[in-house]
Amino acid sequence: MRKELSDACQKLKIPVGETNQNLYNGSFTIEGGNFNCAGIVSTSIKSILQKLGIPGDLVRKAAIVSYEAEINVVSYAKKAVVNLTVVPGSVNIEVIDEGPGIPNIELAMQEGWSTADQRIREMGFGAGMGLCNIKNYSDEFHISSEIGKGTHLKMIIQTP
Amino acid sequence: MKIEKIVQALELDVRCGKDYLDREVTGGYTGDLLSDVMGNAREGYIWITRQVHQNIVAVASLKELAGIILINSCQPAPDTLEKAEAEKIPVMVSGLPAFEISGQIYNLLTSAG
Numbered sequence: 417m418r419k420e421l422s423d424a425c426q427k428l429k430i431p432v433g434e435t436n437q438n439l440y441n442g443s444f445t446i447e448g449g450n451f452n453c454a455g456i457v458s459t460s461i462k463s464i465l466q467k468l469g470i471p472g473d474l475v476r477k478a479a480i481v482s483y484e485a486e487i488n489v490v491s492y493a494k495k496a497v498v499n500l501t502v503v504p505g506s507v508n509i510e511v512i513d514e515g516p517g518i519p520n521i522e523l524a525m526q527e528g529w530s531t532a533d534q535r536i537r538e539m540g541f542g543a544g545m546g547l548c549n550i551k552n553y554s555d556e557f558h559i560s561s562e563i564g565k566g567t568h569l570k571m572i573i574q575t576p
Numbered sequence: 577m578k579i580e581k582i583v584q585a586l587e588l589d590v591r592c593g594k595d596y597l598d599r600e601v602t603g604g605y606t607g608d609l610l611s612d613v614m615g616n617a618r619e620g621y622i623w624i625t626r627q628v629h630q631n632i633v634a635v636a637s638l639k640e641l642a643g644i645i646l647i648n649s650c651q652p653a654p655d656t657l658e659k660a661e662a663e664k665i666p667v668m669v670s671g672l673p674a675f676e677i678s679g680q681i682y683n684l685l686t687s688a689g
Contacts, residue, residue, distance in 0.1 A: 451629075451631060452630065452655075454631055454634065455631065455633075455634025455635075455637075455638065458634070458638055459634065459637065459638065462638060472619075476619065476638075476639065476640065479638040479639070480614055480615070480638070480639070483614060483634065483635070483638050484611060484614065487610070487611075539610075539627065539629055539631060540608050540609050540610045540625075540627045540631075540632075541610055541611070541631075543609040543610075543611050543612060545609065545611035545612060545614075545615060546611050548615070549611055549614055549615040552615065553615075
């Protein structure tokens with residue numbers, strides 16, 4: 417697996433350093449409120465992971481968690497930075513947004529709980545399932561939030 | 577079962593992705609909540625929905641679904657078709673409601689063994 421990843425990195429011209437074990441390290445930005453572009457970052461993440469030779473089922477898990485996080489940013493935040501770091505053994509996705517924050521994380525993690533407005537719900541978003549999907553499809557999930565500042569998500573998917 | 581067989585049996589109107597109808601359908605999922613489909617559909621499934629906006633294409637593409645069937649003659653938005661063609665996702669329209677189309681596809685898939 418390690419060799420396959422190195423080969424994939426060669427093709428992508430990403431240096432695999434001796435001391436730096438990163439196979440990929442990149443950042444993306446998401447613009448809040450723009451549903452026309454929703455999914456672009458997740459699609460890029462998926463394609464990068466495929467090129468790195470990550471197994472298909474794990475790529476799909478990463479696609480699900482990054483899409484749900486992306487939709488949350490588009491629905492509620494002003495903007496966000498997404499950091500994708502792929503190291504031997506794991507895919508790490510971090511989403512740091514500038515937004516209203518989540519007052520009660522425990523409540524927000526309950527399936528079906530949502531603060532989405534009518535416009536978001538009409539599109540089929542805002543069902544209160546996004547954070548649950550993120551939790552269910554990542555091997556490790558951390559969430560922290562500060563009111564008036566924003567929310568920080570970290571998702572880890574283990575790879576062979 | 578290939579998508580084209582479902583298209584013929586249910587007389588679906590194929591609105592885009594005509595070149596990808598030889599794709600194998602492994603199951604189906606019916607729903608209008610995007611996170612529900614994101615969490616519960618599986619790759620190769622056909623998705624039955626009444627959502628017509630372009631975000632359904634991202635869901636289908638990220639989940640590697642076989643295609644999308646819009647119910648009750650719902651018309652896809654123009655940018656949905658454009659995006660679906662680019663992402664190689666067939667979008668089809670049926671005049672039937674979700675219950676009937678899901679039942680018919682379920683029968684087709686299970687009788688095909």
